[in-house]
Amino acid sequence: MLKKFFHQFASPKSYFRIATKIQNPFLLIFVLLYVFALAWGLLFTPEDYIQGNSYRIIFMHVPASFVSQILFLIMAFCSVIFLVWRLKLSIYVAKSIAPIGAAVTFFALFSGSIWGIPTWGTWWQWDARITSTLILLIMYLGLISLHSSFNNYEKADRFFAIIVLAGVINIPIIKKSVDWWSTLHQSASITLTDAPSIDPLMLAPLFLSIFSFFGLIMGIVILSSRYEILLREQSKSWVKSL
Amino acid sequence: MKFYFESINEIFFMGGHGIYVWIVVIVLFTTLLLLILNFALRINRLVKEIKTFSQIKDN
Numbered sequence: 001m002l003k004k005f006f007h008q009f010a011s012p013k014s015y016f017r018i019a020t021k022i023q024n025p026f027l028l029i030f031v032l033l034y035v036f037a038l039a040w041g042l043l044f045t046p047e048d049y050i051q052g053n054s055y056r057i058i059f060m061h062v063p064a065s066f067v068s069q070i071l072f073l074i075m076a077f078c079s080v081i082f083l084v085w086r087l088k089l090s091i092y093v094a095k096s097i098a099p100i101g102a103a104v105t106f107f108a109l110f111s112g113s114i115w116g117i118p119t120w121g122t123w124w125q126w127d128a129r130i131t132s133t134l135i136l137l138i139m140y141l142g143l144i145s146l147h148s149s150f151n152n153y154e155k156a157d158r159f160f161a162i163i164v165l166a167g168v169i170n171i172p173i174i175k176k177s178v179d180w181w182s183t184l185h186q187s188a189s190i191t192l193t194d195a196p197s198i199d200p201l202m203l204a205p206l207f208l209s210i211f212s213f214f215g216l217i218m219g220i221v222i223l224s225s226r227y228e229i230l231l232r233e234q235s236k237s238w239v240k241s242l
Numbered sequence: 243m244k245f246y247f248e249s250i251n252e253i254f255f256m257g258g259h260g261i262y263v264w265i266v267v268i269v270l271f272t273t274l275l276l277l278i279l280n281f282a283l284r285i286n287r288l289v290k291e292i293k294t295f296s297q298i299k300d301n
Binding site: 057 | 243244245246247253256257258259260262263265266267269270273274276277278281282284285288289292293296
């Protein structure tokens with residue numbers, strides 16, 4: 001039964017039908033949740049004793065940085081499924097993540113730069129964390145242009161999946177860059193092994209903003225994957241009968 | 243939950259850091275809105291094109 005469910009869900013037609021149904025309520029719930037988390041962080045948390053109010057950018061910068069890396073990992077997971085099992089839906093989803101990943105990574109860099117002005121006295125520094133995140137943005141943009149440079153979707157999909165798998169090496173580099181190199185960027189405040197170094201009053205809205213921002217971006221991924229399916233399957237009878 | 247500001251002015255200026263915080267908020271929501279609108283409009287346009295094309299083919 002489980003196998004049947006996965007087999008059915010993995011077909012672009014079934015996925016499209018389910019995605020169309022859940023997309024709007026999913027987006028609405030996570031937009032509202034993120035707005036609540038952001039209002040909590042911006043207005044209902046105390047000022048930081050060193051950084052003042054500029055630290056409030058954390059409720060936008062950290063979720064964006066986290067999601068920009070998670071999106072690449074999801075793309076890599078989809079690429080493995082595509083290369084091993086040739087599941088069309090997985091590459092449609094991977095391809096539809098790339099522009100969203102690029103936008104989120106750009107925002108992570110932008111918000112970090114703005115935060116850097118009052119705290120570091122500079123908006124840019126070629127340190128390991130910032131440079132590896134810039135490489136992530138370049139990879140997203142490169143993947144988008146690589147895919148559109150092919151006339152043949154089959155070839156484009158295969159190259160896309162291979163490059164994603166090669167590029168996934170950058171994710172642990174981004175994560176560990178603050179430990180491996182001496183950087184201007186601070187080291188991780190939240191780790192799996194140690195207690196967080198952030199006050200609980202600030203930590204709760206931070207966790208909620210990360211969770212809700214991830215949900216919101218997944219809602220946009222659902223939207224963009226529906227577009228990718230329509231584009232690729234437009235010659236199919238089920239698309240024509242929509 | 244405790245509200246940490248005493249006036250609208252304080253929310254806006256945030257002790258001199260308001261400009262940084264609110265610029266990031268504006269760019270964030272603009273980015274999200276553009277992403278959502280971009281894909282929603284693309285889907286609508288593509289569905290219209292597919293329908294028009296299949297109608298022409300049927301005729």
